Amino acid sequence: MRKKPMAKIVFIVAVARNGVIGSAGELPWRLPSDLRRFRATTWGRPMIMGRRTFESIGKPLPGRETIVVTRDPAFDAAGVLVARSPDAALDLAQARATAMGVDEVMVVGGSEIYAAMLPNADRIVLTEVELTPPGDATFPPLDPADWKEVSRETPDRGPKDEVEYTIRIFERA
Numbered sequence: 788m789r790k791k792p793m794a795k796i797v798f799i800v801a802v803a804r805n806g807v808i809g810s811a812g813e814l815p816w817r818l819p820s821d822l823r824r825f826r827a828t829t830w831g832r833p834m835i836m837g838r839r840t841f842e843s844i845g846k847p848l849p850g851r852e853t854i855v856v857t858r859d860p861a862f863d864a865a866g867v868l869v870a871r872s873p874d875a876a877l878d879l880a881q882a883r884a885t886a887m888g889v890d891e892v893m894v895v896g897g898s899e900i901y902a903a904m905l906p907n908a909d910r911i912v913l914t915e916v917e918l919t920p921p922g923d924a925t926f927p928p929l930d931p932a933d934w935k936e937v938s939r940e941t942p943d944r945g946p947k948d949e950v951e952y953t954i955r956i957f958e959r960a
């Protein structure tokens with residue numbers, strides 16, 4: 788019997804010029820048009836996030852299945868699935884993608900989860916934010932030998948967007 792293809796593991800992240808992605812549990816910028824793009828890109832798919840990112844959002848986002856990664860056996864939150872390790876989260880996300888009939892699982896941060904799962908990533912949808920803010924959460928540097936840029940787009944800045952940004956998509960080389 789032919790093996791079923793696995794869903795692609797897709798990172799989605801917004802990164803400042805200095806690698807910063809977060810500060811004190813929050814995003815260090817306001818980019819509503821990029822958040823709309825995040826919603827569209829993740830819609831209908833299983834979405835893996837670290838416990839701290841989940842706490843900063845505060846609730847499961849509608850239209851997606853949230854898988855929270857935590858070591859805390861007592862962690863419990865309504866409307867989310869829980870995994871005790873990055874590997875368990877990826878296995879669960881693959882099973883959910885099959886059940887949902889989608890071919891992507893989304894990894895949405897934060898810093899610890901990106902670092903742990905980078906070796907498993909197939910594609911990275913990266914919003915490059917034209918800022919160098921202070922912060923305590925960063926995205927791991929990408930080795931150019933491992934990643935090729937397949938598209939780059941600088942959308943028009945929306946009226947409520949704090950700054951310019953560029954969407955760059957990388958596929959594993």
Ligand SMILES: NC(=O)c1ccc[n+]([C@@H]2O[C@H](COP(=O)([O-])OP(=O)(O)OC[C@H]3O[C@@H](n4cnc5c(N)ncnc54)[C@H](OP(=O)(O)O)[C@@H]3O)[C@@H](O)[C@H]2O)c1
Nearest residue numbers: 800801809812813837838839840857858896897898899900
């Ligand atoms: N710019 C962006 O695109 C973006 C996206 C997402 C998040 N962020 C920002 O990133 C920051 C949060 O990132 P973070 O690195 O602090 O936290 P995080 O990656 O969201 O979550 C870390 C938590 O995940 C769990 N975890 C990590 N490794 C694990 C492992 N091997 N096994 C089991 N559980 C594990 C632990 O939860 P327990 O402590 O419960 O065990 C850990 O405390 C925030 O500032 C947020 O705003 C930015």
